[in-house]
Amino acid sequence: MPHQNLNTYICAGDHPDITEERKKATFNTDNFAATLWGTHEKLERRREIAKYVEEHPELHDPYPTEFMDRQESLENVTRKTLLWMEHAENAIDISKQEEGFYFGTLITGSQGHPLSIHLIMAIPALMNNADEEQLDEWLPKAINREFVATYSQTELGHGTNLSKLETTATYDPKTEEWILDTPTVTATKWWPGNLGKSANYTVVMAQLITHGKNYGAHPFFVQVRDEKTHQPLPGVILGDIGPKFGMNANDNGFMQFKKFRIPRRTMLMKNAQVLPDGTYKPPLHPKLGYSSMIFVRSAVVGLMSLYLGQAATIAIRYSVIRRQGEIMPNAGEVKILDYQTQQYRLIPQIARAAAFRFAGIFALEMYNTVIHEISKGNMDALADLHALASGLKAVATFQTALGIEQCRFACGGHGYSLASGLPQIYSVAVGGCTYEGENMVLLLQLARYLRKRAIEIKSGGPKEKPTELSEYLFKTSAKHSLIGTNVSSTNFEHVIESFEHVARRLTLFAHSKLEKLEQSGMEHEIAINQTAVPWRRASHAHTRVALTRIFAHAVQRTTDIAVKEVLQDLIKLYIYYEVGECAAELLEDGFADGHQIEFAKDQVLEVLEKLRPNAVSIVDSFDFNDRELNSVLGRRDGNVYENLLAWAKSSPLNKHDVMPFHHKYLGKMMEDAREQSKM
Numbered sequence: 001m002p003h004q005n006l007n008t009y010i011c012a013g014d015h016p017d018i019t020e021e022r023k024k025a026t027f028n029t030d031n032f033a034a035t036l037w038g039t040h041e042k043l044e045r046r047r048e049i050a051k052y053v054e055e056h057p058e059l060h061d062p063y064p065t066e067f068m069d070r071q072e073s074l075e076n077v078t079r080k081t082l083l084w085m086e087h088a089e090n091a092i093d094i095s096k097q098e099e100g101f102y103f104g105t106l107i108t109g110s111q112g113h114p115l116s117i118h119l120i121m122a123i124p125a126l127m128n129n130a131d132e133e134q135l136d137e138w139l140p141k142a143i144n145r146e147f148v149a150t151y152s153q154t155e156l157g158h159g160t161n162l163s164k165l166e167t168t169a170t171y172d173p174k175t176e177e178w179i180l181d182t183p184t185v186t187a188t189k190w191w192p193g194n195l196g197k198s199a200n201y202t203v204v205m206a207q208l209i210t211h212g213k214n215y216g217a218h219p220f221f222v223q224v225r226d227e228k229t230h231q232p233l234p235g236v237i238l239g240d241i242g243p244k245f246g247m248n249a250n251d252n253g254f255m256q257f258k259k260f261r262i263p264r265r266t267m268l269m270k271n272a273q274v275l276p277d278g279t280y281k282p283p284l285h286p287k288l289g290y291s292s293m294i295f296v297r298s299a300v301v302g303l304m305s306l307y308l309g310q311a312a313t314i315a316i317r318y319s320v321i322r323r324q325g326e327i328m329p330n331a332g333e334v335k336i337l338d339y340q341t342q343q344y345r346l347i348p349q350i351a352r353a354a355a356f357r358f359a360g361i362f363a364l365e366m367y368n369t370v371i372h373e374i375s376k377g378n379m380d381a382l383a384d385l386h387a388l389a390s391g392l393k394a395v396a397t398f399q400t401a402l403g404i405e406q407c408r409f410a411c412g413g414h415g416y417s418l419a420s421g422l423p424q425i426y427s428v429a430v431g432g433c434t435y436e437g438e439n440m441v442l443l444l445q446l447a448r449y450l451r452k453r454a455i456e457i458k459s460g461g462p463k464e465k466p467t468e469l470s471e472y473l474f475k476t477s478a479k480h481s482l483i484g485t486n487v488s489s490t491n492f493e494h495v496i497e498s499f500e501h502v503a504r505r506l507t508l509f510a511h512s513k514l515e516k517l518e519q520s521g522m523e524h525e526i527a528i529n530q531t532a533v534p535w536r537r538a539s540h541a542h543t544r545v546a547l548t549r550i551f552a553h554a555v556q557r558t559t560d561i562a563v564k565e566v567l568q569d570l571i572k573l574y575i576y577y578e579v580g581e582c583a584a585e586l587l588e589d590g591f592a593d594g595h596q597i598e599f600a601k602d603q604v605l606e607v608l609e610k611l612r613p614n615a616v617s618i619v620d621s622f623d624f625n626d627r628e629l630n631s632v633l634g635r636r637d638g639n640v641y642e643n644l645l646a647w648a649k650s651s652p653l654n655k656h657d658v659m660p661f662h663h664k665y666l667g668k669m670m671e672d673a674r675e676q677s678k679m
């Protein structure tokens, strides 16, 4: 029997259709929100921070940013970023990263801001690559914002293949300086966020050459603009790369160096060093310089949960106030969420958002543990972390992008309007498929890891104790999948074991294909490329196992019984939906049969029906406020139509009833035509 008022958002003045939904909640939305955000205290802090932002109008946009041109939006977001920093001491506990991130997001929005890369990449890059003396010099200034830094790695000609970056840093022992140079057009740095106009310092990845030998790409910390005039320094050419698909409040830039000289100690020397005489000292691990990329990859998984959760919140709220068509003739128009197809499109997105939330927390915790171990000289877990972060980043960003598009489609015509907020969320989220390692490339990095495990399996077992998320690779499967034979609404172990079977089989399949090609005389690298598609499948399957295991642990740990019940419904949906996604792979070796796939599909429909009454309350539990959602369709009060009209009226085009150029063109055209017809 549903309880009254378990959804803590019920308010007078809300659209009656959305209030009716909230009254159906079977759980307390604050308790669910506390599970997602960590604790009740953290949830309370979110709300206090949001209230602070509401109460300070100077932190708001003067009018919708959708109506601004690029220069206006850059100026607006820069103004707000400064206010974010000024107000931080009053509004948040600045020692807590998540409070800073939330406060910043509420103020600056989702399209980027001038400190985006300074905070997300430049500071982590300094922390991971600068030695103690360098850190003492630069880190306090970076935190104090005495300069704005970015991270310049990608070039016009190369992004993925770091080994072929063309920017050079050639050491001159006579002056103890590096000479930075952009030898070709394709060596131009291209993409770094905030490099175009905002940043005056940057980490630069360049080929390190000393005594005539190239030691590969290494990080340098370089001043590129005058601290007073902000003009590019002589020998540095800088600019903005122009409008993009999204993130247009971010000035992604280009940069060229013309034999630009910088001191020896601008090379970041925590890992590798070059002595004054030019002697090169290699790092303990060749990939230590890539650590800040792993940080962002880990953080992006949680970020995707926010984007997908926001899109699902918008689409689900809208789907209960939008009425269109009838299910029973003459029974009145139904809420579009009552259509099974609408539920099938939207509710799995909530389940995925929850899965990415828990995986994001897991990945960042693992990152922190591994970096701590590295600081003690222990590199053992770096490869595991790189593999896991690569797989999770690739799968979460891809599925988030697809999921947001589903949410947009599900809102019909209004989803296509920027008033819905959905195109903006999509355009930002889909960037995650490319930045910080293109997804396919990252899945192939995970495949390298799986290949090593396949070799170990073939030679009798793991060389070292496998991680919790890879030990299944060394086990043997049951003869036949147990999907549907051990039906319990709360235990999905048998389904996860089926996913493990698929991942193990696809890994061994790709490996045996590779071996066969090699045995036929094909070179190893060519054979790797000839088996890349099977390896990609194995990587995706392995990541599915990780996502489901992490989700299942999180559900197990949940203590609030009513919340746990909803999470159990969500994981059930997540897991059986995934069975549908990998049905071909379960069937192709006969591990599962058609009845079992049919069973899983039925489970999806059954649990969708069960989740339907709780749908609004579940998205309410993500606890996004209207400022964060920036969506007329996703308004918490459900009053969509009058606000769509108000939004359209605020369009600058509607300042004039007649456009100033009307009589010059269309007016004249019609007038001329009328005159002519009289002749």
Ligand SMILES: CCCCCCCCCCCCCCCCCCCCCC(=O)SCCNC(=O)CCNC(=O)[C@H](O)C(C)(C)COP(=O)(O)OP(=O)(O)OC[C@H]1O[C@@H](n2cnc3c(N)ncnc32)[C@H](O)[C@@H]1OP(=O)(O)O
Binding pocket: 097, 100, 101, 104, 116, 119, 120, 121, 151, 153, 154, 159, 160, 161, 162, 163, 193, 287, 290, 291, 293, 294, 296, 299, 300, 303, 382, 383, 386, 434, 435, 436, 437, 438, 441, 445, 448, 449
């Ligand atoms: C107030 C406070 C507020 C606080 C706020 C705090 C905020 C906090 C919240 C933050 C929210 C986030 C917001 C985001 C916003 C978006 C911003 C957008 C940013 C976008 C930035 C970028 O976009 S920046 C450029 C990234 N550009 C790449 O990402 C290139 C990819 N390209 C590669 O990454 C390499 O090119 C590639 C392929 C590995 C091959 O590298 P390669 O050729 O050197 O290596 P090989 O493939 O030959 O592999 C040789 C062996 O190295 C192993 N290995 C390789 N990598 C390894 C590694 N990392 N660690 C360990 N091991 C590694 C491998 O596993 C092999 O191991 P083995 O031999 O044992 O198999």
Ligand SMILES: Cc1cc2nc3c(=O)[nH]c(=O)nc-3n(C[C@H](O)[C@H](O)[C@H](O)COP(=O)(O)OP(=O)(O)OC[C@H]3O[C@@H](n4cnc5c(N)ncnc54)[C@H](O)[C@@H]3O)c2cc1C
Binding pocket: 117, 151, 152, 153, 154, 157, 158, 159, 160, 161, 190, 191, 192, 193, 247, 252, 431, 434, 435, 436, 437, 438, 439, 440, 441, 444
């Ligand atoms: C919004 C955004 C923000 C960014 N911010 C920054 C930043 O702050 N700093 C920075 O330095 N860079 C930044 N970048 C650049 C980004 O990191 C690169 O675009 C990304 O790493 C991909 O590299 P690429 O563009 O060279 O793509 P490519 O490598 O050229 O990829 C093109 C295609 O080739 C395929 N491909 C490439 N190599 C392989 C391979 N080995 N095997 C199989 N397929 C392959 C890819 O899968 C893809 O399909 C940003 C990019 C975006 C979109």
